[in-house]
Amino acid sequence: MTPVSTEEFKDAIRLAWDRSASGWNSHTPAIHRWLAAATAAMMDVARITEGMQVIDIAAGAGDQTLDIARRVGADGHVLATDISETILQFSKDNAQRAGLLQVETRVSDAEDLKVQPAGFDAAVCRLGLMFCPDPVQALRQMHRALKPGGHAAVLVFSEPQHNPLITILMATVLTHAGLGPRDPFQPGSLLSLGKPGLLEAHFRQAGFTAVTTSRIPAPFQLASARAYLDFVRTSASPIMQILGHLDPAAQEAAGAAKQERLDVFQTPEGWEGPNELLLAGGSKPAD
Ligand SMILES: C[S@@+](CC[C@H](N)C(=O)[O-])C[C@H]1O[C@@H](n2cnc3c(N)ncnc32)[C@H](O)[C@@H]1O
Known part of the structure; x- marks a missing residue:
């Protein structure tokens, strides 16, 4: 593969998700079913409760x-961020439609979060x-971004052999x-953080303590393989990026x-x- 600069990579990923935004949003009911248990576990690991400020x-x-x-309720606050303004607009619209005034959105690269330090539980x-x-x-x-004593939780795909789709x-x-075949753990790719031990090591390197990981089965249920391929065609941009060249x-x-x-x-x-999926969590030590 031709090496690209980080900036080119980010532009490509932003564009890919701009294009997949509407497809991803329209598959929300299936995505919700697919990830409901994992999402609840993620909120538990991040110890999210009523009244909290969450990013x-x-x-x-x-x-x-x-x-x-x-979960945080009307007294809490959620700042939803994403690199793609197009997909984030759906977040904003969906929250408004649901009457969840505690949701705010901000376009922001995860590697350069435009937020104040120590502002989130x-x-x-x-x-x-x-x-x-x-x-x-x-x-x-x-x-x-976390206050001292705050918690983080992240969901990613685990190893290739457990993600045959x-x-x-x-x-x-x-x-x-x-x-030819690609390195499945190539940085920035779908399975890049599935390498055993890698995510935990990254959490520790970033300064988190009490790091934990667990595996969560997340079968994707749809009517047929054709329906899944339709989901991939409209919503799964990384795969479509390669397919688009054919x-x-x-x-x-x-x-x-x-x-x-x-x-x-x-x-x-x-x-x-x-x-x-792998669910990893860690804490920012209290002062
Ligand atoms: C598979 S979707 C997941 C969206 C949502 N979290 C969900 O689970 O339904 C991946 C998201 O990551 C976003 N993304 C990719 N690279 C990013 C980056 N560097 N910073 C912020 N968001 C990024 C994409 O724009 C896309 O919305």
Whole structure:
């Protein structure tokens, strides 16, 4: 792959999520079901309770932002941040529609948070940290944003072997693009933080103490493999970035191959694709 500067990488990721924003938002009901248990566990690890000030990093269309807002209640506050203004606008609209006035949004790169230091009781990031080319810097920014004694929690994908949907899609697309296999742990990529021990080490390097990690199964349930592929086509920008380079014939061939490999997860009750997440947490020591 051609090496790109961090700035080019960030521009590409911002553009990709601008384009996927509407698709991701329109799949909110399926995403909510997919991540409900993991999100509740993330809020528990970040020890989010009523009345707290919380920062939600890489908030996307705000599905977890709304859950957090309901937990902190009207006396609390949630600042939802994201690098893509387009997807963050959905967060803002969804919170307004839900009457959650305690939600505020701010466009901000996770690696350069535009917030005051020591302003938050808790910081969370659901499925966003792995897109940061420098995740330690993003964790340092979370640490800086927290009040002494505050807690952070992050959800990312675990190892490739526990996330066959991602590995199947990536392998099929790369084959049809005539490209060789990629390092699954390449920084900034979907599985980059799934390497055993890496996320814990990053948390410690960023200054967190009492670091914990756990694994959370998060099967994606939809009507069919075709419905999952529709989700990926409209919403999963990192995979579409590679697919976008294929000519229409290669795209069609890749689509058929993906569908065939994803059909194995069909059950009599519907389609259930396995995924596993890592939930990491840490504390900012009290002064
Ligand atoms: C998979 S979506 C997750 C959105 C949301 N947290 C959720 O779980 O529904 C990933 C999000 O990370 C955001 N993102 C990627 N790189 C980022 C960065 N460097 N800083 C802030 N947000 C970033 C994208 O714009 C996108 O909204």
